[in-house]
Amino acid sequence: MRDAITGLIGRYDQLGRYLDREAIDRIAGYYGESAVRLAAVELINGEAAEIVREASQRLWQADPELLLPGGNAYTTRRWAACLRDMDYFLRYASYALIADDSTILNERVLNGLDDTYKSLGVPTGPTVRSIALMADVVCEKLADAGVADAAMLSNVVRAPFEHLCRGLADTNVRAR
DSSP: OOOHHHHHHHHHHHHTOOOOHHHHHHHHHHHHTHHHHHHHHHHHHHHHHHHHHHHHHHHHHHOGGGGSTTSTTOSHHHHHHHHHHHHHHHHHHHHHHHHTOTTHHIIIIITTHHHHHHHHTOOHHHHHHHHHHHHHHHHHHHHHTTOSOHHHIIIIIHHHHHHHHHHHHHTOOOOO
8 A cells, every 4th residue: 555645756756856846735735634634543443333333323224224124234144244344444444544545445445346246236325325424423523523624524534435435336236
């Protein structure tokens, strides 16, 4: 995995160029957002189970049929798999968040997920909603703690979650 700084320096190195104003501004922006990134990742690390629990409760309340016979979270095994996957997405979102590089999610999460979900008959719609709900929970907790304003949280914290949502929505798999 790489981070925003390593990727930026690597591009300039390949071009054989010194860092220009645009690169310096990008680096300054990364460091300017670092307190929010660190706070978000610290929150996720310390409260992952609570974030997944809250987001899943919101999902089940909005979509109770997922828990009923025929729903994708029906049976304890499927329900546990949903929670496990949510935790997996949350963990990888935290990696992309601290690195400020959502493209790492392509290699680590999204590539191959389409085939896996198709083979298991898992629809991505509820998965996408659960990821968006986790972003909501994280942003709400950070806002309640006074970490940053809504615009900063939306621009910085939501980015990896939105990348995951877009990636999964592009391959929206329907249940069999």
